[in-house]
Amino acid sequence: MRLAVVGGGSTYTPELIDGFARLRDTLPVSELVLVDPAADRLELVGGLARRIFAKQEHPGTITTTSDLDAGVAGADAVLLQLRVGGQAARERDETWPLECGCVGQETTGAGGLAKALRTVPVVLDIAERVRRTSPDAWIIDFTNPVGIVTRALLQAGHRAVGLCNVAIGFQRRFAKLLDVAPGHVHLDHVGLNHLTWETGVRIGGPEGENVLPKLLAEHGDDIAGNLRLPREIVDRLGVVPSYYLRYFYTHDEVVRELRTKPSRAAEVAAMEKRLLEMYGDPALAEKPELLAERGGAFYSEAAVDLAASLLGGRGSPYQVVNTYNNGTLPFLPDDAVIEAQAAVGPAGATPLAVREVDPLFAGLIAQVTAYEELALEAALRGGRDRVFKALLSHPLIGQYEYAEALTDRLVAHNREHLAWA
Secondary structure (H helix, E strand, O other): OOEEOOOOOOOOHHHHHHHHHOOOOOOOOOEEEEOOOHHHHHHHHHHHHHHHHOOOOOOOEEEEEEHHHHHHHOEEEEEEEOOOOOHHHHHOOOOHHHHHHHOOOOOOHHHHHHHHHHHHHHHHHHHHHHHHHOOOOOOEEOOOOOHHHHHHHOOOOOOEEEOOOOHHHHHHHHHHHHOHHHHEEEEEEEEEEOOOEEEEEEEEEOEEEHHHHHHHHHHHHHHHHHHHHOOOHHHHHHOOOOOHHHHHHHHHHHHHHHHOOOOOOHHHHHHHHHHHHHHHHOOOOOHHHHHHHOOOOOHHHHHHHHHHHHHOOOOOOOOEEEEEEEOOOOOOOOOOOOEEEEEEEEEEEEOOOOOOOHHHHHHHHHHHHHHHHHHHHHHHHHHHHHHHHHHOOOOOOOOHHHHHHHHHHHHHHHHHHHOOO
């Protein structure tokens, strides 16, 4: 089995390599190709990747290349984990929206739109090159904003599934609180990427006992603290929202907080510098503990599980993924991309039936879906007016004056990445 990782020079990659090594019975990788234009980073990451495989006695080979076409040729699956513009672009995404009193964040609001505009054209070009060299390959997208990027891939006819680590993080955390194996925890996970709610936590499978009320009663403080939301909000909702809902439920408080501390991008850039220094140590043959602070917890397990199911059916029968709605949420168009539990196998991902969605959540899901449609249109066709309409439609912006000012800032800060600007 040949896998390619585009963005293989990311400091995330050793987490992925560790998962491939530990879970080789689930996903028997014979050849892994790390693809990245940053040759210096790629060499450091590739060296550590080979040492991890050797230490864990994985029989597969790891190669590195900056040649995208050569790297993806003959691949059974291609994992996308790229960041167009690097941490410098992320730093800007997290900064200029604050000038207008809006959340500065890399996957939602104005910053998220900027990332989508930079990313979608690049990902579609990569996918077309995969289709030319490996027409049967699955594309697994971990590149943010996952929902918009996955929708772009699917609309262009690619064999693609989007992946996020939020759900598996909840699964692992709830399993620990319940003292059960993670595989026994099934989430009623509903919404869009980075806009989801756990409306049920079931033991054993989709029809198992719902223990969410027990979890909230016995561990509500721990759960709310992890989300950085007041316990009262979680109790009144009666569900567990994703961490990203704090940008909606406590927007102004988050803006005040973000204005008084260094950006997350600055923190990550400093962390990446230290990680790359570690990766260059020829004695290091395992992922360092510092990598856990970088983010992406359980990414490797989720990626292995999804790839294993798509490529041979060895993974879990049900997984939380991003794929076409196709009637799952009746208040959304069929071609909207939702994040939900799905039956996953070699034929792809089919969302499971979703229990009735509270109007409190459905309304926000519908509004953000409309924004994502407009955002994708702006990413594909360009134009200041399309950017403005996408920003105006977003519930974290929604005012003419803000949308006008943010449009100007977005274009100014991203001109080098926008062919039409």
